Amino acid sequence: MAPNEFALIRQLFHSARWRELNSTHPSCLLGPGDDCALVTPPPNEHIALSIDTALPGVHFPQGATGAQIAVRACSTALSDLAACGANPLGFLVAVQIPQLDEDFLHALSDGLYEVASHYSIPLLGGNMARGLLAVTVQVVGSTSAALRRDQAQEGDRIFVSGTLATAAAGLVKVRDDLHTEHPFAAAYWRPTPRIQLGMCLRGIASSAIDISDGLVQDVGHIAQASGLGAQLDRSALPVHPDVVAEYGSEQALLWAANAGDDYELCFTVPVDKIPLLHRNAPTFPPCVEIGHMVSGTGVYYMGEDSDIPASGYDHFASN
Amino acid sequence: MAPNEFALIRQLFHSARWRELNSTHPSCLLGPGDDCALVTPPPNEHIALSIDTALPGVHFPQGATGAQIAVRACSTALSDLAACGANPLGFLVAVQIPQLDEDFLHALSDGLYEVASHYSIPLLGGNMARGLLAVTVQVVGSTSAALRRDQAQEGDRIFVSGTLATAAAGLVKVRDDLHTEHPFAAAYWRPTPRIQLGMCLRGIASSAIDISDGLVQDVGHIAQASGLGAQLDRSALPVHPDVVAEYGSEQALLWAANAGDDYELCFTVPVDKIPLLHRNAPTFPPCVEIGHMVSGTGVYYMGEDSDIPASGYDHFASN
Numbered sequence: 341m342a343p344n345e346f347a348l349i350r351q352l353f354h355s356a357r358w359r360e361l362n363s364t365h366p367s368c369l370l371g372p373g374d375d376c377a378l379v380t381p382p383p384n385e386h387i388a389l390s391i392d393t394a395l396p397g398v399h400f401p402q403g404a405t406g407a408q409i410a411v412r413a414c415s416t417a418l419s420d421l422a423a424c425g426a427n428p429l430g431f432l433v434a435v436q437i438p439q440l441d442e443d444f445l446h447a448l449s450d451g452l453y454e455v456a457s458h459y460s461i462p463l464l465g466g467n468m469a470r471g472l473l474a475v476t477v478q479v480v481g482s483t484s485a486a487l488r489r490d491q492a493q494e495g496d497r498i499f500v501s502g503t504l505a506t507a508a509a510g511l512v513k514v515r516d517d518l519h520t521e522h523p524f525a526a527a528y529w530r531p532t533p534r535i536q537l538g539m540c541l542r543g544i545a546s547s548a549i550d551i552s553d554g555l556v557q558d559v560g561h562i563a564q565a566s567g568l569g570a571q572l573d574r575s576a577l578p579v580h581p582d583v584v585a586e587y588g589s590e591q592a593l594l595w596a597a598n599a600g601d602d603y604e605l606c607f608t609v610p611v612d613k614i615p616l617l618h619r620n621a622p623t624f625p626p627c628v629e630i631g632h633m634v635s636g637t638g639v640y641y642m643g644e645d646s647d648i649p650a651s652g653y654d655h656f657a658s659n
Numbered sequence: 660m661a662p663n664e665f666a667l668i669r670q671l672f673h674s675a676r677w678r679e680l681n682s683t684h685p686s687c688l689l690g691p692g693d694d695c696a697l698v699t700p701p702p703n704e705h706i707a708l709s710i711d712t713a714l715p716g717v718h719f720p721q722g723a724t725g726a727q728i729a730v731r732a733c734s735t736a737l738s739d740l741a742a743c744g745a746n747p748l749g750f751l752v753a754v755q756i757p758q759l760d761e762d763f764l765h766a767l768s769d770g771l772y773e774v775a776s777h778y779s780i781p782l783l784g785g786n787m788a789r790g791l792l793a794v795t796v797q798v799v800g801s802t803s804a805a806l807r808r809d810q811a812q813e814g815d816r817i818f819v820s821g822t823l824a825t826a827a828a829g830l831v832k833v834r835d836d837l838h839t840e841h842p843f844a845a846a847y848w849r850p851t852p853r854i855q856l857g858m859c860l861r862g863i864a865s866s867a868i869d870i871s872d873g874l875v876q877d878v879g880h881i882a883q884a885s886g887l888g889a890q891l892d893r894s895a896l897p898v899h900p901d902v903v904a905e906y907g908s909e910q911a912l913l914w915a916a917n918a919g920d921d922y923e924l925c926f927t928v929p930v931d932k933i934p935l936l937h938r939n940a941p942t943f944p945p946c947v948e949i950g951h952m953v954s955g956t957g958v959y960y961m962g963e964d965s966d967i968p969a970s971g972y973d974h975f976a977s978n
Contacts, residue, residue, distance in 0.1 A: 465708060
């Protein structure tokens with residue numbers, strides 16, 4: 341990397357606002373600029389780590405701004421920490437970019453800073469290389485008792501936070517107009533990692549996952565990892581009313597069940613801990629019960645044809 | 660990602676050998692397959708984190724095998740932990756690949772496993788996406804007392820481990836024949852992260868860095884971060900004798916000073932701790948004194964024209 345690139349990286353990511361953000365985080369011992377960043381985790385906690393790459397045309401539409409890409413990539417990465425019940429300690433970013441587009445990189449830095457400052461987490465390090473656009477975010481958090489996918493028990497109730505289907509509706513809006521400010525588009529570009537909820541679920545939920553692949557598929561991940569099946573109450577899915585109003589209830593329900601990108605938490609709770617959930621969980625986002633874990637395999641809808649797995653449930657006309 | 664891709668990822672990275680490797684590491688609480696990996700760091704240690712992307716045509720030659728790319732990317736990432744005096748706890752890998760080339764991915768998995776098993780570190784997680792080839796490795800380690808770049812003091816002696824210039828000579832061999840088994844090529848493809856030496860330097864070295872950009876430039880990073888200058892004894896640089904024999908002493912010395920990719924450790928030691936270094940450092944690789952830190956800025960050669968910074972020292976004919 342040429343000297344002016346080192347200077348630009350310093351300007352973008354070691355600037356006063358980033359240094360101040362790093363200095364205010366109790367765990368950040370050393371930020372970017374050395375061979376490694378150094379973090380001091382809280383005593384007796386586990387470290388949670390996740391890495392994700394976001395690519396144009398795959399994880400976000402071609403032509404997205406640096407800020408859009410950064411906010412979404414950073415938010416979805418933090419959502420993985422939320423799904424583990426972890427408290428974020430910081431993040432690292434590896435950027436590939438075809439040429440040194442300063443405007444794009446400033447927007448990227450702004451987007452990362454927006455999310456980082458909102459959650460008060462330091463940017464611990466990064467890497468920049470020439471190549472086709474790609475943004476890889478690696479998050480690190482800590483937790484005393486991690487939420488996992490593989491600990492659900494038969495009979496546990498399945499809950500989901502917030503409302504569903506807005507991100508899918510948002511993607512439709514974004515495909516019509518990349519820079520639309522429609523509220524659905526915000527749900528797509530700026531998913532809210534459910535950090536507080538995830539931390540609150542420690543000791544309450546028996547398993548958890550964030551909804552990135554679609555509710556049914558993600559419930560399927562919990563079921564498979566736990567060696568169980570799941571039954572969902574289709575009528576209980578918390579479809580966003582504005583999506584129903586605009587696209588009809590069948591399309592909205594299909595999105596709620598099968599579209600990804602909502603980044604709400606889906607989790608299982610043993611029946612005897614449900615009162616604790618209602619007592620301790622934040623009032624926002626609301627968490628609603630949508631089904632329960634059963635013996636067997638696969639994810640099905642209650643009271644409907646048990647030969648049809650929920651993932652293949654396509655008697656809606658639309659898609 | 661299509662279901663067969665999930666299956667391939669499981670086959671490649673969650674197979675028995677990886678599960679066994681993960682299960683033997685005391686710090687690995689949960690490997691890949693959940694939202695986050697979980698690591699339990701040793702009590703009262705800091706966490707060291709680094710992320711690096713390797714791209715064809717930039718960080719390794721086009722046409723390199725999956726195994727070559729994996730071994731090099733993983734070894735150089737571990738070298739960042741060595742430079743901090745950290746003990747590796749594990750690593751995560753984000754792979755971009757144009758299509759699902761099973762042979763390439765098996766070779767990549769084999770290469771990662773070779774390094775991971777050699778250092779007994781678990782693969783904690785990963786990500787695979789369609790895109791132009793890129794391999795991003797993120798390493799995590801722990802250390803009670805980190806080596807940094809910014810703590811060198813005036814008068815500290817500068818040391819370097821091992822021998823220099825073999826990686827540059829290796830790159831020449833590789834450019835002639837991508838699959839040569841010449842020993843110089845091994846130095847390029849399989850740099851040895853100096854983990855044991857780095858850990859041994861805790862409490863002895865005042866600063867450290869690994870040589871990725873070239874000795875003079877990396878000494879310059881220490882000097883700049885510490886607010887000092889450096890003087891090097893050009894005749895003391897530990898040039899590999901086989902490189903001298905094949906390419907002549909001037910070319911070898913030029914490579915030793917300015918070529919990257921050797922991944923030896925360069926570090927500073929206060930004079931009163933040099934006996935401790937000689938007592939505690941491993942006998943292999945040997946560490947030799949090559950200069951000292953001075954007030955001022957820049958890196959110069961002792962006894963030569965002080966107007967010429969070492970980085971611009973080009974009176975050798977070759978390049």
